[in-house]
Each structure stands twice: as structure tokens, then as C-alpha cells.
Amino acid sequence: MKDQVKADARAEFGAARIARTEALVVAAARELFLEHGYAATALTQVARRAGVAPRTVYVRFGTKAALFRRVIDEALVGDAEPIDVAHRPRAQDAMTAATLAERLNALADVTVGIADRAGALLEVAVQAEGAEPEIAEAAQSGRRETARLCKEFWSRAAQDGLLSSTVDIEQFASTTDALLCADTMVHLRRVKGWAAAEYGRWLRTALVALSEASG
Known part of the structure; x- marks a missing residue:
């Protein structure tokens, strides 16, 4: 013993x-x-x-690519725990909160948090994609996952009775994907010089407009 x-x-x-x-x-x-x-x-x-x-x-x-992926992964979630963004509490709020406004607010919180912690690193990732197939594939996988989560977000909202029956789920999911994706964060950092705070204000305004169109 x-x-x-x-x-x-x-x-x-x-x-x-x-x-x-x-x-x-x-x-x-x-x-x-x-x-x-x-x-x-x-x-x-x-x-x-x-x-x-x-x-x-x-x-x-x-390898350097594997280390870079680890750096990105930890920046995305904010710690070294093996729990991805989608299974963190605030991301779960985005899927289960009582109202659409609460869900969109949680979705914005998650996305702005990522922009704050990982925005600069995502710019580095864009530079690395052309040279490292492993990083390019990881980035593409991330894009697919973001698109999937956006589709799930609106599908759940519809199932829970939070949307008008006339809402086009595919269109709303695609619009949300364009707002949230890492490529948009990087573009706005480069073109407008936006940090997470500016991106967050723009994102929340856009999501509110989207929610008004969903009623």
C-alpha cells in the first residue's frame, strides 16, 4: 500500500x-x-x-508546427485544459439560454474573447498557412468547425421556438459564420486596425440586426 x-x-x-x-x-x-x-x-x-x-x-x-498549434489552441480557450471552445460554459450558454438575445450575447462574448486572446496569433497563422501544410489543414478544420457551430446555433434556436418559421437557417448560419470567422477577425485587424474591443462593438451591432431580422 x-x-x-x-x-x-x-x-x-x-x-x-x-x-x-x-x-x-x-x-x-x-x-x-x-x-x-x-x-x-x-x-x-x-x-x-x-x-x-x-x-x-x-x-x-x-515540430514547430505542432508547437504553434498548441499555442493557438491555448489562446483560443484561454488555458491548457483539454476542453475545446464549443464545450466551455459560455459557449454552451449560446446554445441553451432562454432567449435569442441571451444566446447571441453569449455567442458574442465567446467570439470577442477569442479575438482578444488569439487575434494577433491568428494573423501569424495566416502567414504560416502557405508554408506549413499541417497549419493550413488545422486552419481549414477550424473554418469548417465555425461554420458547423453557426448552423447548429440557428438550428437549435429554431427547434426551441426562438425564430420565425420564415427564417432561412442556411442564410442566417452563413451570415453568422462570416461575422465570427477567424478570417474576418484578421481582415478587420489588418484593414481597420481593430482590436478586440472595436471588433466586439461591430459584431454585437451586426448580431442585433440579425436577430431583428429573425423575428
Whole structure:
């Protein structure tokens, strides 16, 4: 029994140490990707910034593309927990709240949070897509998931009796997808210089207009 307790304690300590090391590497990588872009950032630089051996970075993450994906994934949700955006509480509010206004407000909260945490990194991702097939596929997968969630949002609202029977679900889903997608965030950052706050005000105004058209 004592041996098992000791073994469990060692395993827990080891897991905590690995988590701390990975957190250091991810934080260092985020800083460097934002400072220098994807192409100009090397894993050896990340290791040096994180204060770990280069081999540690390679063992834990394998490739620069894999590390970048980890950085993006954590920025999207705001932490290292293995729970994607769609299953976070505020995203669930967007699917289940009592009124359409509450659902749209929750949807805006989720999207603006992503823009705030990950907007600058999404610009880096656009630069990296042309050079890294793994990142390009991950970005395309993200686009498909956003489109799917927008369709689910309006389908659920219709099922719950929150929409007029004349609403075109496909059209509303496509419009919402265009408002929420990462490409729109990046475009508005580049063309208008919008940070998350400006994007959020525009998004909420657009969603209110969409909700008024749904009645």
C-alpha cells in the first residue's frame, strides 16, 4: 500500500513537472511568434527563451508546427485544459439560454474573447498557412468547425421556438459564420486596425440586426 502511494506521488510530481515545462515552452513560443512571426522563429530560440534544453522542446512537441498549434489552441480557450471552445460554459450558454438575445450575447462574448486572446496569433497563422501544410489543414478544420457551430446555433434556436418559421437557417448560419470567422477577425485587424474591443462593438451591432431580422 505504501509503495503504491509513493508511486502515485512520484507520478503526480512528474506530471506536474512536465506541465510546468510545457507551460514555459508555450509561453516562450507565443512571445517569439508574435515578435518575429512564424518563419523567423526557431525551436532553439524557443528553448532559450523558456530556459530549457532544445531537446526538451523537440521531445515534448516534435515540430514547430505542432508547437504553434498548441499555442493557438491555448489562446483560443484561454488555458491548457483539454476542453475545446464549443464545450466551455459560455459557449454552451449560446446554445441553451432562454432567449435569442441571451444566446447571441453569449455567442458574442465567446467570439470577442477569442479575438482578444488569439487575434494577433491568428494573423501569424495566416502567414504560416502557405508554408506549413499541417497549419493550413488545422486552419481549414477550424473554418469548417465555425461554420458547423453557426448552423447548429440557428438550428437549435429554431427547434426551441426562438425564430420565425420564415427564417432561412442556411442564410442566417452563413451570415453568422462570416461575422465570427477567424478570417474576418484578421481582415478587420489588418484593414481597420481593430482590436478586440472595436471588433466586439461591430459584431454585437451586426448580431442585433440579425436577430431583428429573425423575428
